[in-house]
Each structure stands twice: as C-alpha cells, then as structure tokens.
Amino acid sequence: MTFPKEFLWGGATAANQCEGAYLEDGKGLSTADIMTAAAENSPRKITDGIIDGEYYPSHRAVDHYHRFKEDIALFAEMGFKTYRMSIAWSRIFPNGDDEVPNEAGLKHYDEVFDTCLQYGIEPIVTLSHFETPLGLLKYGSWENRKVIDYFLRYCETVFKRYKDKVKYWLTFNEINVLSTKPWMAAGVHSDDEQVRMTTAFHQLLASAKAVQMAHEIDQANQVGMMYNGHVAYPASSDPQDIQQTNDFMHQMLFYADIQCRGHYPAYKLKEFELKGIVLPVQDGDLEELKKGTVDFVSFSYYLTHVVGKDSPLSFTGLNGVKTGYKNPHLQSSQWGWAIDPAGLRYLCNVLYDRYELPLIVVENGLGAVDKVEEDGSIHDSYRIDYVRDHLIELKKAIDIDGIPVMGYTMWGPFDIISASTGEMKKRYGFIYVDVDNDGNGTFERRKKDSFYWYKRVIASNGEVL
Ligand code: BGP
Numbered sequence: 001m002t003f004p005k006e007f008l009w010g011g012a013t014a015a016n017q018c019e020g021a022y023l024e025d026g027k028g029l030s031t032a033d034i035m036t037a038a039a040e041n042s043p044r045k046i047t048d049g050i051i052d053g054e055y056y057p058s059h060r061a062v063d064h065y066h067r068f069k070e071d072i073a074l075f076a077e078m079g080f081k082t083y084r085m086s087i088a089w090s091r092i093f094p095n096g097d098d099e100v101p102n103e104a105g106l107k108h109y110d111e112v113f114d115t116c117l118q119y120g121i122e123p124i125v126t127l128s129h130f131e132t133p134l135g136l137l138k139y140g141s142w143e144n145r146k147v148i149d150y151f152l153r154y155c156e157t158v159f160k161r162y163k164d165k166v167k168y169w170l171t172f173n174e175i176n177v178l179s180t181k182p183w184m185a186a187g188v189h190s191d192d193e194q195v196r197m198t199t200a201f202h203q204l205l206a207s208a209k210a211v212q213m214a215h216e217i218d219q220a221n222q223v224g225m226m227y228n229g230h231v232a233y234p235a236s237s238d239p240q241d242i243q244q245t246n247d248f249m250h251q252m253l254f255y256a257d258i259q260c261r262g263h264y265p266a267y268k269l270k271e272f273e274l275k276g277i278v279l280p281v282q283d284g285d286l287e288e289l290k291k292g293t294v295d296f297v298s299f300s301y302y303l304t305h306v307v308g309k310d311s312p313l314s315f316t317g318l319n320g321v322k323t324g325y326k327n328p329h330l331q332s333s334q335w336g337w338a339i340d341p342a343g344l345r346y347l348c349n350v351l352y353d354r355y356e357l358p359l360i361v362v363e364n365g366l367g368a369v370d371k372v373e374e375d376g377s378i379h380d381s382y383r384i385d386y387v388r389d390h391l392i393e394l395k396k397a398i399d400i401d402g403i404p405v406m407g408y409t410m411w412g413p414f415d416i417i418s419a420s421t422g423e424m425k426k427r428y429g430f431i432y433v434d435v436d437n438d439g440n441g442t443f444e445r446r447k448k449d450s451f452y453w454y455k456r457v458i459a460s461n462g463e464v465l
Pocket of ligand 1: 014017130173174228300363367411417418419420421426
C-alpha cells in the first residue's frame with residue numbers, strides 16, 4: 001500500500017474563483033472583484049472600481065456561495081477526505097480595517113465547515129488566496145506594515161471561531177507569486193524590486209506571526225506554507241545554463257526558505273546588498289520569523305520551465321513566468337503549460353531535501369476545454385490521463401524516495417473561474433458547471449467521466465489508478 005491510510009484525498013478551490021455573491025451578506029469588495037476576464041491570450045485587466053458594462057468573473061463566479069451544500073455532497077460522493085478552500089477575508093472584515101467582524105460572513109463558513117464535517121471531510125483553509133480587501137488599498141495594501149495587524153485581527157477571529165472545525169491552515173496561497181504577479185498576491189502594482197521585497201517581508205512576517213497565533217489558540221492547529229511549484233530545468237549542460245536555473249529557483253524558493261527555516265537565506269541577503277534593497281526590519285522581527293516556521297509544506301504543481309542563458313527569463317505570461325525555451329520532451333496543454341508528471345516527483349524531492357517537512361500537493365490538474373455530448377455526458381479522458389500520470393509519479397516519491405506526503409487535492413473539483421485569465425472555458429473540474437465565458441448558463445452541475453474515475457481512485461486509496 002503506497003498511500004498512508006489517512007491520506008488526504010480531495011480537491012481545492014479559492015473563494016474568489018468560485019463563490020460569487022460578491023456583495024452579499026455584508027461582504028466588501030476585494031482586489032479580485034475588480035479584475036475583468038482576459039481577452040484572448042492577454043492578462044486580466046485591473047480596473048479602479050466597478051465599471052458598468054464590464055464583466056467581472058468573481059461577482060457571480062460559479063455560485064458556490066449558494067450551492068456549497070450540493071457541491072460538498074458531490075465531493076462526498078467521490079469519497080473526498082478533505083476540501084481545501086479559502087475564506088474571503090472581505091466577508092469577515094468587509095473593509096479590511098473594521099473593528100468588528102461581519103457575523104453573516106462568519107456564519108457562512110460555519111455552515112460550510114459543518115457540511116464538510118458532516119461527511120467526514122476535513123477542511124484545509126487558505127487564509128489569503130489571491131485577494132485582499134479593497135479597503136486596505138488606501139494604506140498601500142501589503143506594502144504598508146499596518147496591514148499585518150489587520151491580517152492578524154482576521155486570523156485571530158477565524159482561528160478562534162473555527163477552533164473545533166478546522167485544524168489545517170495555509171497562510172498565503174503561492175506566496176512566491178509576489179515575484180511574478182504582485183497584484184494577485186498582495187494588491188500591489190509596482191515593478192520596483194524594493195517595493196516588492198518590502199511587500200514580501202510584510203507577508204512573510206504576517207505568516208510567521210499567524211503560525212504562532214494558530215499554535216497558541218489551539219495546539220492541534222497545523223499551519224503550512226504554500227509554494228507555487230515552479231520547477232526549472234537547464235536548457236543544456238552548459239554550466240552557465242545550470243547557474244541560471246539555480247538563480248531562477250532561488251528567486252522562487254526564497255519565500256519557502258524563510259517560512260521553513262526561519263531566516264533569509266545568504267543568497268538573498270547578498271542580492272539585497274548588491275542591489276541596495278533595504279528591508280524594513282524592526283526590533284524583534286527576525287525573532288518572529290524564526291519562531292513562526294511552518295509545520296508542513298504545501299504546493300501547487302502544473303508545469304515545468306526550461307531556463308538558460310540564450311533566452312531572457314521574464315515574469316510575464318499567463319502563468320507569470322516566461323522563458324524562450326520549449327521542452328522538446330513534453331507536450332503542452334491548450335494553454336501552453338508543459339505537461340510534466342515526472343517533474344512532480346522531482347519537485348517533491350527538491351522540497352523535501354531542502355526542508356524535511358511533510359508535503360502536501362494542494363493543487364494539480366489540467367485546464368482544458370470540455371465538450372458536452374448530446375446526452376449530457378462529458379468524456380474527459382485527457383484530464384484522467386493527466387491526473388493519473390501525476391499520481392503515478394507521486395507514488396514514486398513516496399515508495400522510492402521515501403517522502404512523507406500527507407495528501408493530494410486536485411485543483412477545481414468543480415469547474416471554476418481561471419485565476420490567470422478569468423475565463424470559464426479553462427476547466428479543471430471532475431464536475432462540470434454549466435456557465436460560459438460571459439457568465440451565462442444554468443449553473444447546473446454534471447459529473448464528468450473523471451468524477452467516476454477519481455471516485456475509484458479514492459475508494460482504492462490510490463491503488464487503482
Ligand atoms: C494557481 C492558483 C489558483 C489556480 C491555478 C490554476 O496558480 O493558486 O488560484 O487558479 O493556479 O491556474 P488558472 O486558473 O490560471 O488556470
């Protein structure tokens with residue numbers, strides 16, 4: 001038996017990509033609510049407020065806010081052991097800096113967790129998944145140290161409220177996205193390295209304080225960091241290509257280094273010194289980072305990159321990283337993401353060698369266009385192949401490399417809005433949702449072939465893939 005008996009099989013979502021109800025029950029606007037859907041192959045537009053006539057995918061999304069009971073019942077039917085989801089901070093503190101939390105928002109998540117627990121589904125909760133209350137922009141969002149206190153007020157509120165319901169927490173979704181898409185990660189627009197690193201410092205400090213707070217409020221709490229699983233291969237055996245690859249991995253991994261080891265790595269401090277970047281460190285901050293290391297490492301994994309000296313690397317493109325190379329050994333998804341199951345095992349090794357903490361894959365999957373047949377069925381064998389091939393490699397990480405892996409939550413168990421494009425047609429789900437790119441549809445849920453396949457996988461605890 002490869003997967004441990006208590007392996008956490010499940011799926012993962014983010015509030016702004018599925019809930020909708022963007023102003024309901026007292027919710028305030030978040031940074032995600034002012035992003036339009038992208039035009040073909042271009043990034044999403046960030047508007048400065050609500051503009052009539054534009055389409056904002058998060059506003060209705062796939063209506064999970066009203067349909068969570070139906071969705072969770074479908075998870076239970078697949079045999080889910082866990083549901084990774086995020087709390088929309090602006091449901092709890094509508095403006096971010098409110099003195100008192102919004103009871104209706106708190107009550108909503110009580111109901112969501114109760115529904116999960118009723119089916120024996122363990123919630124894994126991301127505190128901040130690509131959205132910050134819009135009200136905090138007046139302070140400069142995460143660039144301002146003040147926001148740490150507002151975040152901790154929110155953390156304290158939810159840690160206390162859900163003490164008996166939630167024990168797995170993730171602080172910031174894909175914290176390293178701060179280097180590639182700072183708006184999504186932190187509500188900050190700047191390309192300026194000093195601004196980004198100040199912002200990163202504030203989130204890292206907030207994460208460290210949140211970890212300690214979670215442990216103080218309940219010793220049973222386990223808190224993880226969340227890494228956007230970028231992996232890079234050198235374009236050739238040329239030592240310069242190898243060096244560039246190492247540099248790239250440093251840029252991506254330094255956040256995890258701090259969250260797992262409790263201090264800034266030497267390579268980063270040297271880089272700051274050479275570039276003249278100064279961190280806004282106050283007395284006691286470095287001790288906080290040390291005391292607030294995480295209990296486990298969670299990560300998303302979709303694709304790998306090729307890096308080398310002949311083509312510049314830029315932090316643009318739909319997944320936030322663009323290199324001029326294409327891996328000749330790999331096929332790509334319809335969105336150009338290189339499909340690389342073996343890279344998942346490789347990444348597990350990189351992370352475990354570095355941190356020696358339990359791992360959990362909290363996002364993985366294939367974004368693809370699905371076709372609904374006349375009889376309503378959806379034959380998504382391509383998605384089954386993708387997930388199966390990745391699980392085969394995950395098994396090797398456990399069986400051959402001896403890595404402790406706590407669980408696997410595929411991305412978007414029901415179709416949700418794409419984070420990078422805001423589109424609906426980029427679907428990951430095992431459950432189809434009848435909505436199109438413009439938000440039209442019945443919102444009805446349908447089981448795809450992958451639904452039945454995953455159900456068998458979970459029932460056999462991953463023995464039958
Ligand atoms: C990750 C994010 C998710 C998610 C996923 C798939 O980076 O944490 O929020 O959306 O990527 O990306 P996309 O939706 O752009 O296909």
